[in-house]
Amino acid sequence: MKPVRKLLSSFFICLLLCSAASASQPGTPDELAAFKNFAIGWVVKLNKSHIKGFSHMEIVLQKDGNYLARYHAISPDTISCKVKRTSAKSKGTVGLLKYIETIYESTGKTPQAARANKFKPVKNIRITEIFSNSGKGWR
Template sequence: MKRIRIVLTAIFLCFVLSSGAFASDVTEQTELSRFQIFAKSWVVKLNRSHIKGIQRMEIRPNEDGTYLARYHAIDPTSVQCIVKKTSSKRKGLIGLLKYIETVYESTGSSPKTARKSDFKAVKRTRITEIFSNSGKGWR
């Protein structure tokens, strides 16, 4: 009788502990999905408002009389999202948003042709941003 009680207690504890871990995994997956939605809209905002973005393309003359057009853009396909629990005693999550910002350049005989020519990627920079969520959404 004592052994049965010990076995049943062990089974019960395993069930309780594993169901908590499952609930935690589900919560983290839900928050990852929410963070991915937030990150997508964040990247759209960054691309739209970047001081050196395509809407505010830099055009400058070269020494040889041609013009250089340059802008920065984030490739949405390069976005990676990671969600982790914080190490603090208060409940909360951190979200890591990783992406690649690319600098594109083009040349032309005039500012207009430089703006309309084929742009080539000349520099890529990996960027990581950290966001937090303590129950009030991602910030």
């Protein structure tokens, strides 16, 4: 029951932030630049710590006896950012970060060969994250 409650709470917070942002003015060029810098750093952190990232590559033995190597990565080229001021009395901004997470796969006769062979993108996942800044940095 607790995971459902957390999910619903997150959903309602997200709705509140989105509604506050949609009824507001676009952020300034300086606010957008600051958010873009934050977003790039965020994506770098995600790529380094991703549980299914390159450094935590998944190697799976297939039915045919070959090995499949798989990892997830986010290309900084796919980052898109928007910043809006909230309509709340306390000044603040909401940042929308959109990016594409790509799943890469390679196969080989051994785990080492699967890691060493050329990886091909097999799936793209579009992701949107919402951050807020009330003057204390992006959260």
